[in-house]
Amino acid sequence: MSHSSNFESEATVSCAVPRSGRTLQNFLSRLKPIVSDSGEIEAMQKILSEGKKKSTQDIEEAFSQLNQLPRNVPKCFSVFIDRKRTPRPFRLGFLSHEWEVNGISLRVEGEEPHNGSSLIKLDEVDFTLVGLDELLAMTQYYLRDPTHVTKWGMYNYQLIKPTSIRVAGSAELTRYNPVLGCEVQDMVGFFLISKPGGRGRSKIDFQTLSRYGRRVFVKGRYSGIVMAAYPGLQVEPVENVEDSVMDAEMGSVGIEIVQTGNTLRSKGLLLHGAPLFLSESLYVVDYDRYQSKPQLRELLETLNPLGYFDDRRIQHFARWYLALETNMRESWLDRPDVEELFCTRVDPERGLRPYRLKTRNWRPHDSYKREEAMMLADESREKLKRFYEQLKTPNSTEKKSHIQLELR
Structure with a gap:
């Protein structure tokens, strides 16, 4: 069951996403298995995929496109200004829609990508889908040293000023990569x-x-x-x-x-x-709401954000690195080793250590199980290196998308 609503009840979980683009498309694909009517999502994606090529300088033409949408498509679109392109054309984008996920009402709202963290600061949404680049651009003020946040797994640790903004984990959004012939995460x-x-x-x-x-x-x-x-x-x-x-x-x-x-x-x-x-695309959450709102906790459990050192994310990282390396070849000068790019030797000291959603404030502790966390970071580097070498094996008979990480 899905429906639109103009009123957000206490039981509704609100999420801000980009109005258009690959991140929105990939997030909608992620919703398909967990909502009851995936067919309407496919209809939405078709409209969104045509939005860029149908962009126009004529605002009346843009509204005409909106009014001519097929009746079977949910009324979830609006006209917006595409500020990422010159000369700022009008185009159709995602406005809002509400789905039911395991009995929880999820209201998804289209926004400018860099506004997601601002909406959490203003206490206006429960969580948002945003990259570390946009997060750093908008929230440097809260960080001890922004230059030490080179990976999203360090963000929560470096927060020192009062804020409820927290990174829950990776959204694990993927798309087909023709270089490897498989799905690769949007890193x-x-x-x-x-x-x-x-x-x-x-x-x-x-x-x-x-x-x-x-x-x-x-x-x-x-x-x-x-x-x-x-x-x-x-x-x-x-x-x-x-x-x-x-x-x-x-x-x-x-x-x-x-x-x-x-x-x-x-x-x-x-x-x-x-x-x-x-x-990469991250679930960034209002931590105060997370603590007080059981529906938000249940929904995040369903979405299952990946931790920085999760085995599945390690596999995603290896594929992304290999795809970029294969594509750029000798044009990538002074290319770092895959495990060094993933986690340098000094990164754990700066907060790049595992944490779970059950961990207080979603940040690694400086004394509790610190050595154990340091060891896990080292083990993850080795896992990544082994999996990357498996991917590079030219005579491998298995498709790269099906190679499994050897954990021991």
Whole structure:
């Protein structure tokens, strides 16, 4: 059973998601097995998949598209301004819909991606679907040291100012990757990229660029994150990092979100080293509401957020890394080992240690079972390395999507 509602009762769990895009599509796919009417989700996805190509500068045309939607499609859409694209066209996007999940009413609301954490701060939703990139852009103020939050598993540990914002875990959203021929999770890295060429240039890494005050192109919303991490950089906010690097002189540098590397490869750009941080779609929750609202706790249990060191996430990470490595090949310079990118030797000291939803404040303790947690982080690095090597075996007769992690 599903229905729309203009009133959120105490028993309704509210969730903010992006109005359009892959994350929304993947989240709707995740809902299919747990809601009673998956057919209506497929109808929604079809409309959403056509939204980008039907975007228009004519607002009347956009509303005409809305009014002409088939009658069998749920009334869950609206017209919005696509600010991620030039020149900010009008298009159809997701507004709101309500589903029943195991007897719990789940109200899903479309929002700007970076507004999710703000809605939790304002006590307006129970949880949201957001990446670490957007979370860092909007909530640096609450963190002890934002530069130490290079993976989402460190976020809760680094919170020092009063806030109910907490990362529950990974949403495990996947999509088909043609490079590996299987589903790969929506992981991304905030990488240095450059235009090949240029004489007498210094090494391209964050420390060297910061030391020499090099100009670096950065998408506007991420400027604060970069300047906080490396104040020596000459940050130039731009709308499109890849195009700005391409249009500048040889050797020019930018910092860009990279998932598959397809665009970089098509433009002949280079990828450098380890990213400033890793990101993926996360369930970010109002922790105060989680403690007081049993429906929210039950729903999260159904959604089953993955922990950073969960075995299934380790497998996802290996596939994502291998897909990016295979796609970029020698264009990924100074490529870190997979286990080092996953968790460096110093990361556990900065809070990258396992925690569960039963753990108080969803953060690792500095004394209770600390050594045990450190050992688990090391074991996870070894598991990841073994699984990655299995994936790389060229004569493997099993499909990469079916290779199982050897746990012992």
